[in-house]
Amino acid sequence: MKIHSNLAVSDSGFIFNPSNGDSFSTNVVGADIIRLLKLGKSLTDIKKDISVKYDVEPTVFEKDYEDFISQLQDHFLVNND
Amino acid sequence: MKTEKLKYERPAIRKMNTGLMNKFGTRTEYAPFTHIDGVSVKELINKYGSPCFVISERTIRKTYQNAVRAFKTRYPKVQFAWSYKTNYIDAVCNVFHQEGSWAEVVSIFEYTKAIENGVPGNKIIFNGPEKTKADLQIALENNSYIHVDHFDELYDLIELTQELKKTAKVAIRVNMDTGVYPMWDRFGFNYESGQAWNAINKIMASEYLEMVGLHCHIGTFMLDTNAYAIAAAKLSDLAVNIKYVFNKTIQYLDLGGGFPSANTLRGAYLPGPDMIPSIDEFAEVITNTILNYGYKKEDLPLLILETGRAMIDDAGYLLGSVIANKRLSDGRRATIMDFGVNILFTAFWYEHKITPAQEFSSHTEDMVIYGPLCMNIDVVRSSVTLPALNRGDHVVVHKVGAYNMTQWMQFIAMRPKVTLIDTNGESHVIRENETVKTITEPERMPEHLKTFNL
Ligand SMILES: Cc1ncc(COP(=O)(O)O)c(C=O)c1O
Numbered sequence: 001m002k003i004h005s006n007l008a009v010s011d012s013g014f015i016f017n018p019s020n021g022d023s024f025s026t027n028v029v030g031a032d033i034i035r036l037l038k039l040g041k042s043l044t045d046i047k048k049d050i051s052v053k054y055d056v057e058p059t060v061f062e063k064d065y066e067d068f069i070s071q072l073q074d075h076f077l078v079n080n081d
Numbered sequence: 082m083k084t085e086k087l088k089y090e091r092p093a094i095r096k097m098n099t100g101l102m103n104k105f106g107t108r109t110e111y112a113p114f115t116h117i118d119g120v121s122v123k124e125l126i127n128k129y130g131s132p133c134f135v136i137s138e139r140t141i142r143k144t145y146q147n148a149v150r151a152f153k154t155r156y157p158k159v160q161f162a163w164s165y166k167t168n169y170i171d172a173v174c175n176v177f178h179q180e181g182s183w184a185e186v187v188s189i190f191e192y193t194k195a196i197e198n199g200v201p202g203n204k205i206i207f208n209g210p211e212k213t214k215a216d217l218q219i220a221l222e223n224n225s226y227i228h229v230d231h232f233d234e235l236y237d238l239i240e241l242t243q244e245l246k247k248t249a250k251v252a253i254r255v256n257m258d259t260g261v262y263p264m265w266d267r268f269g270f271n272y273e274s275g276q277a278w279n280a281i282n283k284i285m286a287s288e289y290l291e292m293v294g295l296h297c298h299i300g301t302f303m304l305d306t307n308a309y310a311i312a313a314a315k316l317s318d319l320a321v322n323i324k325y326v327f328n329k330t331i332q333y334l335d336l337g338g339g340f341p342s343a344n345t346l347r348g349a350y351l352p353g354p355d356m357i358p359s360i361d362e363f364a365e366v367i368t369n370t371i372l373n374y375g376y377k378k379e380d381l382p383l384l385i386l387e388t389g390r391a392m393i394d395d396a397g398y399l400l401g402s403v404i405a406n407k408r409l410s411d412g413r414r415a416t417i418m419d420f421g422v423n424i425l426f427t428a429f430w431y432e433h434k435i436t437p438a439q440e441f442s443s444h445t446e447d448m449v450i451y452g453p454l455c456m457n458i459d460v461v462r463s464s465v466t467l468p469a470l471n472r473g474d475h476v477v478v479h480k481v482g483a484y485n486m487t488q489w490m491q492f493i494a495m496r497p498k499v500t501l502i503d504t505n506g507e508s509h510v511i512r513e514n515e516t517v518k519t520i521t522e523p524e525r526m527p528e529h530l531k532t533f534n535l
Contacts, residue, residue, distance in 0.1 A: 013444060015094070023097045027444035027469060030092035056089035060472070067408060068092040074412050075096060 001069065002079045003037040017077065024075065029054065033068060037078075091406065093414075093446050093469040114436040114477045117398055118502045122438040125400060125500065125508065126475055132401040132420035134486060134499040136511070138176055140396035141482075142504070145180045148388060151360045156368040158383040162206050164338050165191040167389030167483050168397075172501055172511035174198050177392075185387040189216040196223070206335065206385070208254065208296070210234075210268060217241055221249050228252045228296045228335070230269055235283060242289030252294030252335065253280050257315045259299050259308035269297070272315050281319065285327050292329060295319055298337025298387065302346070302430075306358050306366045312336060313370035320382060321375065335385035336367055342394030344431040344480050353431075360391065390483035397482025399425060400438070403474045404453060414448040416470055420478070421452020421459040424496055426488040427481060428461045435461075438475035441468035454493045486512075491520060 008016040013031045015024040026034065029050065036046045043065065051058050072078045115122055118137050125135060145161070152159040162185035163177035169191060174184070175198055184195035187209030195205050202223025210230045212220070214237050220227050221241065227249055229235050242249050254269030255277045270277040284290045295316045299308055313336060320331040340363055345353040371384065401420040409415050422428050435450065445466045452459040461478075470476070489496055495515035502508050 024094050025097055025444060026094040027090050027092065027442045028087075029090055030094050030444070033092050053087055054089040055086040061089075064091045067406070068094070070408065071094050071412070075094065 003034065003072070004077060004079070005038065007034065007038065007077065009034050009038070015077075020076075022075070024077075029064075030068060033065065034072075034077075088440060089471070090442055090444075091469040091471050093444055095444075095446055112436075113438060113440055114479075115438055117477075119506045120502050120508055122400055122475055122477060126402070128508070129498045129500050129510065130514065131475065131497075132399060132418075132424065133497045133514075134424075134481070135398045135400060135508075136170075136173060136482060136499065136501045137396045137398070138501055138503050141173070141176045141393060142180060144392055144395055145177065145182070148360050148386075148392065149181075151364040152368065152384065152386065155364050156372065156384055158381065160333075160383055160385045161392075162204075162335075162385055162387050163392075164387045164389035165194060166487055167338075168393050168486050169194055170486055170499055170512050171198055172509075173393070173486075183385075189213070189219070192216070192220065192225075206296075206387070208298075208387075212237075214241055217249075218245070221245065221247055224250065226250050226252060226294065228254050228294075229280070229284075230254050232280065232283075235280060239283075239287050239290065242287070246289065248289045248291050250293045251284060251290050252292070252296045252333075253277060253284070254296045254298070255316060255319065257297065257299070257312065259311040259315075261300055261303065261305060261308045265298070265300055272319070277319060278322070281323060285323075285329065292323065292331070294333040294335055294382075294385070295331060296335040296337065296385075299339055301339050301390065302341045303339040304341060304357060306362050309336065309339075309363055310366040310370045313367050314374065317371060317374040317376070324380065330380050331382055333383035333385050334371065335387065338387045338389040338391075340388055340391035342390045342480055342483060344394060344427070344433070347430060347432055349432075393482035394480045395482065397480065397485065399478040399481045399485070401476055401478065403470045403472050403476070405472060406470065409449070414446045415451055416448050416467075417451045417453060418461060418476065419453055420461070420497075421454040421456075421494065422461065423452070423454060423459075423492040423494060424485065424489045425452070425461060425478065425481065426485055426490075427483070431480075432462060432465075433481065434479040435465060435467065436477050436479065437468055437470060438477050441470075444469060456493070491515060495520065 006018055009031055013026045047058055050061055117135055118139055162183040163174055165186045183204040184200045185206045186192045186195055202225045205225040207220045207225050208228045217238055229251055255272050256266045256269045257272035258264055270280045284292045297312050299312050316334045323329050323331055341357040343354045401418045404417045404419050407415050445468050447466050450462040452461055498510055498514040499512040500508050501511045
């Protein structure tokens with residue numbers, strides 16, 4: 001699973017996919033995850049980063065993360081490989 | 082350490098459909114709703130559990146006083162009667178009685194509740210199609226106003242008053258064409274066909290029946306004020322004819338209930354508050370019609386109103402919590418709450434406003450809100466835009482004071498506590514939650530079914 005490297009992500013959570021012109025909005029946690037994915041971080045790293053920054057149990061985050069990734073897949077923002 | 086961390090919100094994303102952007106953009110329209118009458122929603126849930134109903138005594142009194150003002154500033158003689166079926170929790174009824182409201186009941190069960198609340202018999206209006214002879218006798222002995230619904234009841238009442246040689250104060254319920262369809266013609270006597278006039282003749286000819294009033298209840302959540310002008314005119318026509326033919330002055334016209342609350346009807350194009358007429362507009366047409374009908378000054382009838390939902394909807398809140406989030410096969414977000422349609426019956430009619438009770442970001446999602454029942458019908462909102470809610474987050478459902486706490490049912494889950502916040506900001510339980518015992522206590526087990534081996 002890899003996120004498209006050319007996605008533009010703004011601080012306010014605005015996402016633009018230049019390959020097809022789609023745009024999206026996400027919340028701050030979503031924007032952080034996309035930024036971390038773009039840096040090529042693994043789930044373990046992302047989990048650590050998020051749980052340091054936000055008040056969330058790792059198990060809760062892991063479930064939300066899976067859900068979020070499946071939404072990114074639905075929107076063709078990640079490659080399945 | 083923990084307190085320095087940022088508040089977590091479940092990550093969420095949504096596609097921006099530029100063609101469909103509305104003027105609100107992607108922001109939600111509301112702020113978190115953290116307090117009711119100054120009392121924290123979180124504390125209420127900690128104290129009374131989730132879900133729970135909360136009633137604002139302050140809002141009831143404010144709404145009632147505003148309705149009284151709307152009518153009394155336009156008409157000299159006005160009396161409200163609290164429609165018990167709308168919310169008959171005793172504490173709620175007593176707020177209305179303290180404000181000066183009589184009781185309007187539609188069954189001997191509601192009648193008994195009103196008597197036990199201490200309402201004097203002669204301030205109870207007894208409506209409804211089911212009044213047994215025994216019920217009628219109680220109402221007769223208490224000198225209550227009996228609103229006759231059909232000829233069978235009328236004959237029972239004539240018989241009974243003759244047996245007891247006691248005079249009953251009666252009115253008839255009149256149904257009529259007010260231009261609103263479907264017409265509610267199953268209750269009372271029809272105006273246009275002359276049935277109502279026949280019933281009046283019958284009453285006037287009965288030794289022990291005193292014709293004191295005329296009643297109608299033309300529908301509920303009425304959006305057309307003109308329907309009330311027609312109703313007031315048709316009742317006035319009967320009253321004036323009774324005066325002319327029998328030289329009998331009708332003491333009151335009871336226009337029933339039916340004013341809408343500020344809820345949004347399912348499928349409505351505009352939100353409720355933008356499309357419903359105000360209570361002043363209803364008061365204006367009703368009082369204008371009666372004042373201009375040509376009554377002699379001394380014959381001007383008392384105007385009775387049985388306003389239900391418009392009087393209590395605003396004062397009721399349902400607090401609840403998120404049980405789970407999931408995604409449906411088509412990608413839509415679904416949020417499962419700990420309250421369902423068994424306690425929020427009005428979800429079938431209204432698109433209830435639901436607000437998170439804690440801070441949230443400006444990112445929103447379209448979602449379906451389900452209740453906890455393992456039943457397909459348990460849909461609280463079929464499509465609503467809300468922030469990403471986390472498991473355990475609290476929400477407030479608004480304007481649920483009417484009909485939910487009477488039409489709710491014990492089904493799969495049990496009914497929660499009902500609480501009231503008084504005008505000093507103190508909270509009280511006014512109805513305990515059900516327990517397994519509440520449900521099993523009336524059950525009886527035949528001897529041969531008491532045991533089994535699995
Ligand atoms: C006879 C009568 N009066 C008053 C009411 C209260 O109506 P609403 O809640 O529409 O004001 C009802 C409700 O059905 C009713 O049947």
